[in-house]
Amino acid sequence: MTCTIYILAPLIALHHLDIGWKPSDLEQREGRIIRQGNHNKKVHIFRYVTESTFDSYMWQLIENKQKFISQIMTSKAPVRSCEDVDEAALSYAEVKALATGNPAVKEKMALDVDVAKLKLLKANHMNNQYRLEDDIARNFPQQIAKLTEIIASYKADKGSTVDRISVEEFPNYTIPVISLKNQKKMVAVLEKIDAKIRTNNKINDYLSYQSSMAA
Numbered sequence: 420m421t422c423t424i425y426i427l428a429p430l431i432a433l434h435h436l437d438i439g440w441k442p443s444d445l446e447q448r449e450g451r452i453i454r455q456g457n458h459n460k461k462v463h464i465f466r467y468v469t470e471s472t473f474d475s476y477m478w479q480l481i482e483n484k485q486k487f488i489s490q491i492m493t494s495k496a497p498v499r500s501c502e503d504v505d506e507a508a509l510s511y512a513e514v515k516a517l518a519t520g521n522p523a524v525k526e527k528m529a530l531d532v533d534v535a536k537l538k539l540l541k542a543n544h545m546n547n548q549y550r551l552e553d554d555i556a557r558n559f560p561q562q563i564a565k566l567t568e569i570i571a572s573y574k575a576d577k578g579s580t581v582d583r584i585s586v587e588e589f590p591n592y593t594i595p596v597i598s599l600k601n602q603k604k605m606v607a608v609l610e611k612i613d614a615k616i617r618t619n620n621k622i623n624d625y626l627s628y629q630s631s632m633a634a
Contacts, residue, residue, distance in 0.1 A: 438477040
């Protein structure tokens with residue numbers, strides 16, 4: 420008898436013992452705990468680094484790769500150069516700064532992270548400004564003109580309907596009721612017509628068959 424245990428549901432903490440070469444490696448690990456079905460609303464992720472070692476270079480590679488991937492896969496700054504950053508890249512930069520062991524480098528990395536965040540906020544603000552200016556200059560006037568035309572056509576249709584049609588002008592029609600005897604006569608006539616149509620179809624099919632055999 421086999422017993423399966425679902426161990427991903429109660430996870431509370433994740434420990435990165437090594438770095439990996441791709442951001443997807445880290446995302447796959449964290450996807451085991453940051454996922455639907457986890458019973459814990461809050462989880463902890465630990466990254467272990469050693470100061471003044473190769474860890475700093477490894478985290479720098481991860482950071483650069485994540486910057487490029489984020490630029491291609493998102494539309495935060497659709498430009499030809501890849502200069503945008505996201506939360507994952509900023510997190511990798513912070514870990515890289517901790518691994519250097521140099522206070523000056525740590526301070527520089529912290530400032531770089533703040534500057535990157537401010538640049539991102541500025542880019543989003545400028546995009547919103549450009550979108551609003553475009554709406555005011557082009558989209559909104561077009562919508563106003565279209566809606567004004569629709570309202571005018573509705574008013575014209577309403578006025579023409581009220582002027583031309585009134586309840587008093589409708590004549591009183593009486594729909595005659597066909598008796599049962601007449602209904603039976605009509606059915607008999609329709610059945611004869613249907614029989615003739617079927618006979619004609621059989622004749623046409625036979626003549627078509629004879630023509631095809633003669634050919």
